[in-house]
Amino acid sequence: MLILGIETSCDETAAAVVEDGRRILSNVVASQVEIHARYGGVVPEVASRQHMLQMIPVVSQALAQAEVTLDQLHGVAVTYGPGLAGSLLVGVNVAKALAFATSLPLYGINHLEGHIYSAWLTGDSPEDSSGFPLLCLVVSGGHTDLVLMEGHGSFRLLGRTRDDAAGESFDKAARTLGLGYPGGPAIQRVAQGVATRERLPRAWLAGSLDFSFSGLKTALLHRAQGHGITPGTPSKEAAKEPIVMELAAAFQESVVDVLVAKTMQAARQTGAKGIILGGGVTANALLRDEMRAASSGLPVMIPPPSLCVDNAAMIAACAYFHALAHEAHGWDLDVEPSLALG
Ligand code: KG4
Ligand code: ZN
Numbered sequence: 001m002l003i004l005g006i007e008t009s010c011d012e013t014a015a016a017v018v019e020d021g022r023r024i025l026s027n028v029v030a031s032q033v034e035i036h037a038r039y040g041g042v043v044p045e046v047a048s049r050q051h052m053l054q055m056i057p058v059v060s061q062a063l064a065q066a067e068v069t070l071d072q073l074h075g076v077a078v079t080y081g082p083g084l085a086g087s088l089l090v091g092v093n094v095a096k097a098l099a100f101a102t103s104l105p106l107y108g109i110n111h112l113e114g115h116i117y118s119a120w121l122t123g124d125s126p127e128d129s130s131g132f133p134l135l136c137l138v139v140s141g142g143h144t145d146l147v148l149m150e151g152h153g154s155f156r157l158l159g160r161t162r163d164d165a166a167g168e169s170f171d172k173a174a175r176t177l178g179l180g181y182p183g184g185p186a187i188q189r190v191a192q193g194v195a196t197r198e199r200l201p202r203a204w205l206a207g208s209l210d211f212s213f214s215g216l217k218t219a220l221l222h223r224a225q226g227h228g229i230t231p232g233t234p235s236k237e238a239a240k241e242p243i244v245m246e247l248a249a250a251f252q253e254s255v256v257d258v259l260v261a262k263t264m265q266a267a268r269q270t271g272a273k274g275i276i277l278g279g280g281v282t283a284n285a286l287l288r289d290e291m292r293a294a295s296s297g298l299p300v301m302i303p304p305p306s307l308c309v310d311n312a313a314m315i316a317a318c319a320y321f322h323a324l325a326h327e328a329h330g331w332d333l334d335v336e337p338s339l340a341l342g
Pocket of ligand 2: 111115140141279280309310
């Protein structure tokens with residue numbers, strides 16, 4: 001079954017063709033990062049206009065690279081939430097038009113569910129290699145969710161952030177340290193190999209599987225100000241300052257510590273048979289290493305970094321399982337910017 005996936009929830013215009021939910025035939029991503037970097041974050045109005053410009057070329061490229069024509073497809077899948085309303089609208093309307101013109105079924109996909117299905121694109125089928133239930137940590141720019149996947153399409157939310165998302169906290173921390181946008185990769189780069197004497201707090205929220213990162217953000221701001229670092233225009237020099245490197249490393253350690261500890265706690269509590277990581281923050285090398293080290297024999301499935309960040313292959317992969325369950329959408333499919341999982 002060949003499915004065309006479309007993803008425009010934030011600042012990546014993406015299209016992909018995936019076979020049987022597992023084999024990527026093409027995976028095209030047009031990133032807007034450079035455009036938004038000059039504003040220090042995603043500007044929604046700019047993002048949706050860029051999607052309008054990029055969408056058709058990106059879909060054409062995905063079909064061409066897969067050597068597939070529209071009439072060979074079996075379905076069109078698109079992210080309908082969560083995300084930026086104006087950005088989601090572009091993808092949803094293009095997907096509707098394509099599906100209508102070709103009489104193909106239309107699958108509206110939850111972006112967070114899509115991140116989980118990246119694990120099916122790694123050459124492995126998690127339900128075969130470990131079996132359900134699977135404990136999923138979805139950490140992106142807008143979400144920090146611990147979710148129990150009890151089967152395809154069956155999700156139970158166990159914990160979530162009460163304030164900032166993990167990715168958002170990386171982005172804000174990078175701004176505080178003058179490291180630019182997007183913050184996650186910038187922090188990882190300068191923190192690499194740094195043995196820090198700095199230590200920042202961790203919000204454990206004892207007894208709960210929820211997260212909180214806003215206290216850490218404020219603690220970093222105060223510590224940075226104490227060292228004479230003031231948020232300003234990102235600079236190459238900032239990345240070479242030893243104290244900036246140390247604070248970046250300390251910040252990364254705090255976030256990773258809490259994510260790993262809570263994921264393992266949830267896995268134990270639920271008797272999960274495996275762990276799946278998804279979302280942009282799971283591209284983080286320290287998080288990947290620490291999660292594997294802490295897993296004590298439990299299989300940990302982490303997609304390669306290119307499939308952790310936003311892409312359309314994960315949307316097409318997820319849609320395959322909805323197709324098997326005969327769950328297509330009608331032409332009244334609308335965007336849901338605040339769509340949740342579970
Ligand atoms: O899933 P994603 O690509 O888009 C959303 O759905 O939000 O996640 C983007 C987030 C950004 O906040 C970015 O800073 C973070 O993922 N991120 C990282 C890394 N790469 C991307 N955070 C930490 N370390 C990374 N290497
Ligand atoms: Zn995402």
